[in-house]
Amino acid sequence: MDLEKIATSAIVSSISKTDTLSGFINDGDKEPCWDGNIYIHENSRHSKKNIKRIPTQVKGKAVKTKSVKDKIKYRVKYDDLKAYMMDGGTLFFVVYIEKETGEALQIYYADLLPIRIMKILEQTQDSYSIDFFSFPSDNKEKIEVVLNAYNDAQRQKSFAGKRLPTIDELNRKGIMESLSFHVTHVGKEISPNTIPQVMEGKSITLYANIKGNPIGIPVEQHQNITQVTTCQKFDKKIFVNGIEYYNHYLVLHSAFDTKLIIGNCLTMTTPVV
Numbered sequence: 001m002d003l004e005k006i007a008t009s010a011i012v013s014s015i016s017k018t019d020t021l022s023g024f025i026n027d028g029d030k031e032p033c034w035d036g037n038i039y040i041h042e043n044s045r046h047s048k049k050n051i052k053r054i055p056t057q058v059k060g061k062a063v064k065t066k067s068v069k070d071k072i073k074y075r076v077k078y079d080d081l082k083a084y085m086m087d088g089g090t091l092f093f094v095v096y097i098e099k100e101t102g103e104a105l106q107i108y109y110a111d112l113l114p115i116r117i118m119k120i121l122e123q124t125q126d127s128y129s130i131d132f133f134s135f136p137s138d139n140k141e142k143i144e145v146v147l148n149a150y151n152d153a154q155r156q157k158s159f160a161g162k163r164l165p166t167i168d169e170l171n172r173k174g175i176m177e178s179l180s181f182h183v184t185h186v187g188k189e190i191s192p193n194t195i196p197q198v199m200e201g202k203s204i205t206l207y208a209n210i211k212g213n214p215i216g217i218p219v220e221q222h223q224n225i226t227q228v229t230t231c232q233k234f235d236k237k238i239f240v241n242g243i244e245y246y247n248h249y250l251v252l253h254s255a256f257d258t259k260l261i262i263g264n265c266l267t268m269t270t271p272v273v
Contacts, residue, residue, distance in 0.1 A: 001102050003060030007095035008035065010104035011058050018139045019044040021146055025058055038091065038146055054150045055090045062099035068106045070134050071224075072096075075127045081117050088157035089113035091149050094132050108132035111149040111203055114160040115218040133201070133224055140186040144202075147184040152205050156218050167208060167219050175210045179219075182207075193253040196228040197272065200255040229254050238262060 008025050015023040015038060025036035040052040059074070074094045084090045092112050096105045110132045120128050136142050170176035181204045190198055203223050207216030230253045238246040245263070252259040260268040 001062065001097075001099075003062060003097055004058070006097050006102055006104055007058050007060030007093070010095045010107055011056070011093050014107060014135065014142065018142050020046075020143060022046060023056070025056055034090065040143075040146060040150060052150055054146065054153060055084075055087060057084075057090055057092045058095065059093070060095045060097050063096045063105070065098055065105060068096055072108055072132050073129045074108070074110075074132050075129050076112075077127045078121070078125060081112065081121060081128065084112050085114045085117040085121070085160050088160060089117075089149065089153035091146065092130075092132075093135070107135040109135045109145065111145070111152070113149065113152050113205070113221065114156040115164070115205060116221045116223075118161070118164070119221070131223060143186045144184050147186075148182075148202065151182060151184060152218075155207070155216065156205070158215075159218055164217060164219060165208070167206075170208050170210060170217075170219075175212075176208050177211055178209045180207050180209055180216060181205060192230045192232055193251075193258065195230050196253055196255040199225050199228045201225065227254065 012023040012025055015021045020041045020043065022039045022041065023036065024039065034055045035058045037053040037055055040054070041047065042050050057080070061074075072094065076092065084092075090112050092110045094108045096108070097103065098105055110130055112130075120130065136145060167176070167179070183199055183202055183204060185198045188194070202225050203221065204225055205218050206220040206222070208219045209216050232251045232253075233248055234251065235248045237244050238249060250259075250261040252261065255272065257269050257271050260270075
């Protein structure tokens with residue numbers, strides 16, 4: 001059974017179902033670290049204008065069906081991680097393949113970007129056990145994963161291999177103005193109540209914006225963000241039988257429900273449909 005060919009075919013097939021992504025990935029490629037690239041097109045016509053790309057690595061692993069989970073661990077060699085870091089990052093895919101039938105069961109991915117790799121390499125080892133998460137089945141979410149990885153890779157490439165300051169260090173020096181992060185969303189316009197759903201399960205990099213420097217410095221990366229909540233305050237008076245009891249109320253949005261909070265004792269929850 002040729003696991004690499006099956007794995008590569010599964011990745012290309014999944015990517016090809018989207019409107020703006022295409023994959024050119026070699027099976028059995030002899031290049032040391034990379035198997036190919038995923039290309040990001042401006043539109044469904046896949047024109048060559050303003051085309052973007054992010055390198056990829058693909059591995060296949062024979063397993064039993066019961067081994068399929070939402071999250072797995074997979075070992076990656078030190079030399080490969082260092083090469084990915086200096087190249088600006090890569091999307092690394094692992095495909096679980098049923099060991100008897102050869103069926104591709106699940107695709108997993110890790111966005112191995114410079115700042116994440118630098119954190120991993122703080123302890124020198126021959127290889128590292130890295131978290132991989134299920135690659136989405138929704139085509140818009142696939143595009144978001146690839147676009148987010150590409151955008152952050154471009155912002156982090158110039159910092160690869162360099163010693164980066166921590167948030168505490170920047171605060172002590174009094175030069176940090178703010179922290180920011182960027183998340184790409186495909187589809188309907190984002191509103192405060194949909195932000196938690198858009199961010200659920202995403203990876204984000206925090207960038208420190210410092211005085212006199214227009215380029216944000218990557219300081220932290222967080223994987224598989226969950227339990228994001230946004231809060232809106234409405235300065236509107238609440239009356240009961242003509243008597244004013246409150247002059248505002250709060251609306252809290254999560255990926256799973258919306259809470260209307262009035263005062264300290266009344267909370268009404270509705271699930272997100």
